Amino acid sequence: MLPAFMSQTLRDNVIATVIGKVAMRLAVFTICSNNYVPHARLLLDTVQQHLPGADRFLILADERHDFVVYPEGCEVISGSELDIPDFRNFVFRYDVMELNTAIKPFAFQRLLQDCGYTHCLYFDPDIELFGAIPTVINALADGASFVLTPHLLSPAEQEESPNDITIMQAGIYNLGFVGVSAAPEALKVLAWWARRLRWQCVNDQPNGIFVDQRFMDLVPGFAPGARVLHDPGLNVAYWNLAQRRFIPNAPEGPLVDGQPLGFFHYSGFDPRDSGRISKHTELFRDGRMPGPLVDFLAGYAERLIAAGHGKIPAGTYSYGRFASGVPIPTVARRMFRENHAAWAGDPFNSYEAWMHLPAPGAVAGLGSAVPSMIMRYVQSHYSWLQHAFNIADSSGAEGYTRWWVRHGLDIGLDRRLLEPQAVAAGLRPVSSTATFLAPDPSRADATVIGYLRAESGVGEVGRLQLASLSRVVGRAEGLDVQLGVASRRDDRSVEANLLRDDQSGTGRLVVFSINADQLPHVVETTRARLPRHAYRACIPFWELSRFPTPYLEALHHVDEIWAPTRFIQAGLAASINLPVVHIPVALSFPTLTSPRHIAPIPPGRPYVLFAFDFLSFAERKNPLAAVRAFRAAFGNLPAADRPALIIKSQNSAHLGGNQALRDAIAEDEDVVLFDCTLNRLDTLTLVAGAACVLSLHRGEGLGLLVAEAMAYGVPVVATDYGGSTDLLTPETGFPVDCRLIPVPKDAYPFWEGQVWADADVDHAAWSLHEVFERPDEAARRVDNARQWLEASHGAAAVAARQAARLEAIGLI
Secondary structure, three states, rough: OOOOOHHHHHHOOOOOOOOOOOOEEEEEEEEEEEHHHHHHHHHHHHHHHHHOOOOEEEEEEOOOOOOOOOOOOOOOHHHHHOOOOOOOHHHOOOOOHHHHHHHHHHHHHHHHOOOOOOOOOOOOOOOOEOOOOHHHHHHHHHOOOOOOOOOEEEEEEOOOOOOOOHHHOOOOOOOOEEEEEOOOOHHHHHHHHHHHHHHHEEEEEHHHHHOOHHHHHHHHHHOOOOOOOOOOOOOOOOOOOOHHHOOOOOOOOOEEOOOOOEEOOOOOOOOOOOOOOOOOOOOOOOOOOHHHHHHHHHHHHHHHHHHHOOOOOOOOOOEEEEOOOOOHHHHHHHHHHHHOOOOOOHHHHHHHHHHHOOOOOOOOOOOOOOHHHHHHHHHHHOOHHHHHHHHHHHHHHHHHHHHHHHHHHHHHOOOHHHHHHHHHHHHOOOOOOOOOOOOOOOOOOOOEEEEEOOOOOHHHHHHHHHHHHHHOOEEEEEEEEOOOOOOOOOOOOOOHHHHOOOOOOOOOOOOOOOOOOOHHHHHHHHHHHHOOHHHHHHHHOOOOOOOOOOHHHHHHHOOOEEOOOHHHHHHOOOOOOOEEEEOOOOOOOOOOOOOOOOOOOOOOOOOEEEEEEEEHHHHHHHHHHHHHHHHHHHHOOOOOOOOOOEEEEHHHHHOOOOOHHHHHHHHOOOOOEOOOOOHHHHHHHHHOOOOOEEEEOOOOOOOHHHHHHOOOOOOEEOOOOHHHOOOOOOOEEEEOOEEEOOOOOOOOOOOOOOOOEEEEHHHHHHHHHHHHHHHHHHHHHHHHHHHHHHHHOOHHHHHHHHHHHHOOOOOO
């Protein structure tokens, strides 16, 4: 009896295809994650065309997603539905490529043993069939237990890869295709293969393993009935084209060495770069491809894009992140695989915290930071780290912690995985040279210095700090500075707390809400107006991962750093010999009682809001990516159904930087450039009225726009990088995947040696689509965002953090 999970259509159509003397129940399947479904659709269409008697299956190395349209006429089986023991541990061990290959034997077992098929064919999703592959079918009909295709049918002695040597490292047979029967010897080998791949499906060619593939080198020895096919028309790909004569435009159809093409394997092919056959080789590129091959690949590229390539981003992968939303690095999967044959519970929920536990035998070095379990694991794999740092010694532990926080990005770690060490490293004792004023009822308890009248993000942070400290200490005062301020200075919301020009500050605590580049100048110009022996803290903002050396030197004008985000704390803790304490900004915003219509579009039309200040560098804010994402998300909708994109900018006149943006959106009626400076309430009204806020920044110190949207119940789609990650997670919004790239020359101050984020525009478009098409899910995340904002950045929460710090250093 066929299992219940199969559709009625498939149960009714398990057919007997008689080939030769054998009644064959044939299943054909592929394996992919959601982002490769367009490839699978093309493959399975060609299977339907050339093997119409076969039942087709898509094995999903992922979880089903509501927005993914899976191929018609095939059964979709998720990997979690296969009989894989400890499935959550299994998928945690492997990256996406490893997982897609690791589930292969389990899929064969399901179809051959549980579903009753007599024969199964597997094809990688990036394959197309061009014929009925009679040599494969005949081999199975003649009793073959396995059908394999070698990478090479003749020597490949060129220097460029792939060649004989690299093929031996990768495996004799290409496992983009394999045919298997239900013969006892085949089932026995499948069981062995499944046992191996449960633990050892890794890309470790130096140690003789290349995912599922190298194991198959042993199969002809294990299974006497295995057949190795020498048909040049099978599994044609970049690795054997140099040894075969391929005529893709022959009148009778594509030919290979005079034989019909059975199937072509487009391994490593990018349809957006069809002039290159594969990312895995330097062969057949830079004009070295024959014209017919160029046309052949261009045809596949056109079909693949039409099938939806790029519309389902890699960011939809269900097994790529911890439950916290932090991407799982390769080193964490490897550590889990090598050290934990069993794990109680779900590693996606619990392994991140385990990695940060203190390593046995390690001692505190920098601040209270003790090298962690993952730090010890990384050190164990690099002899030079072992020689350089003895983590059982305080000086060695300090040195390794500094190295870890500074260079963890270089070994593929997300910044958030460095933050626990940075937090602990920043808890240094107050310097013995720091001075404190005695309590005096005639003095203020705190003086906040900042751009307190400026209509800018840094000005707003200063005002929020003044308001927050007013709740903590008996009396707080503000000293407004205007040094180098280009923004309009008309905000009067804290005017009652500001010192007059003829008054001096008296606070026992002086807080500079000033960025490091301006700090020395502000310290010098305000020196005469501040008490000499006050304890000084600075709240610096910086949008890249490493603070420039001049900025680090400037920060020594104060006694400690109040890092407003963990991102900034991680950038400073290992680089400056001061206490670096995470004190969030109190992100409290006024209730909008009678908001008026601010948006420059007709009332009632929903809009996506992207906002930035040209003084904050347009290249960092990345408005052109926002335009591309918006068009990709909504460009195919009828005009009446499309939202608008409002790009709210200000201070463009100072830089003359508006023309490129204007050119990009010229004649686009759905994109409105709103270039002006609004007062604070009007700005918040514009945010609160949006259907969604979009921020595809390359780096953020805080992400004030993200916080404003969260406070007013607006869904946020934003780059998953920078200070905004303190606020935005998959539970509080829609983080957008990104990759880190070098900062281009002169694109930002101190660009040399720096990286910033390049947001995945396709993922951003997907997320925008989700916001509008899944309102219940968007509402759930919005509700979570409000609760998280209040719990972590609300007035009471931040006041408690400030009070605890002031008490710890003896100021209250």
